[in-house]
Amino acid sequence: MASERDEVLKQVVEPPTQPTKLDEAISAGTTEAERITRQQLAQKHEMDRLKAELGWFGILFGTENHASLVIGFVVVFCGMLGAGGLWCLAYKTGSREFWSGEAHFALGAATTALGYIFGRGSKDGNSK
Known part of the structure; x- marks a missing residue:
């Protein structure tokens, strides 16, 4: 059986091929952040469009x-x-x-x- 030092060196030289839990969490967080950013941009665009439709009279009244x-x-x-x-x-x-x-x-x-x-x-x- 190999020592712990050899196993660690092997992991450093040859990274694991399976994604770890940390990689999965980072990937899920990134996709969620991208989804939220797209949603915020869509809402901002809709608000800008409504403000342009209303004009100053619509904003006032x-x-x-x-x-x-x-x-x-x-x-x-x-x-x-x-x-x-x-x-x-x-x-x-x-x-x-x-x-x-x-x-x-x-x-x-x-x-x-x-x-x-x-x-x-x-x-x-x-x-x-």
């Missing part, structure tokens, strides 16, 4: 399904804020009739947008 609702909420918010500001201005200045009338216009725009939002929601709810 969302897709065509949600843009009208987002714009409606912006109009409601600005109308309510404007009406409140105009009523405060009417209170602080002497011309209450003029500024109150302008506040009613802003409130009318806000309530119209609010009616659109809730009307749109009930229309979408009935179609399902």
